[in-house]
Amino acid sequence: MGGLLRKIRGTGRVAEDAPPRPEPDPRPAVRDLGGSVQVRCVDAGSCNGCEIEIGNAFGPVYDAERYGARLVASPRHADAALVTGPVTRNMAEPLRRTVAAMPQPALVVAVGDCALDCGEFAGGYGVRGAVADVVPVDVRVPGCPPEPAAIVAALRGLTGR
Secondary structure, three states: OHHHHHHHHHHOOOOOOOOOOOOOOOOHHHHOOOOOEEEEEEEOOOOOHHHHHHHHHOOOOOOHHHHOEEEOOOHHHOOEEEEEOOEEOOOHHHHHHHHHHOOOOOEEEEEOHHHHHOHHHOOOOOEEEOHHHOOOOOEEEOOOOOOHHHHHHHHHHHHOO
16 A cells, blocks of 8 residues: 555656636626536537537536536526527527526527537528527637537636636
């Protein structure tokens, strides 16, 4: 047992250093979060590529929770909504209601190219438009799909950690 402890002490830290802290966001809504953000994910009509990357962002490798972001099941408990995909005709009103049910000020994060400009689904008969056409968007995360590191960086911008 003593040999193992000596080896651990001699090896030191082997993990990577944490990325640098993000610049503080000047918006009052972000300052009021106090370093912690509760997140509700909303799929407005995506191909599920962004949802997989969001799952990876909250998984053990990227671990968004260590920076103060936590997934919640109800919009009534959420400070921010991660919205993916182009907004379909059937999801426009549920998206509006979800954002309206969130405590104010509610933040909306558009994740992926489809959420930003409809991506591959632009002009589709069932597509209402981008997320910004339905609800106001505060943070944009580009990519098809965006890397988990980009999603974590956006969440860190909200928490300031």
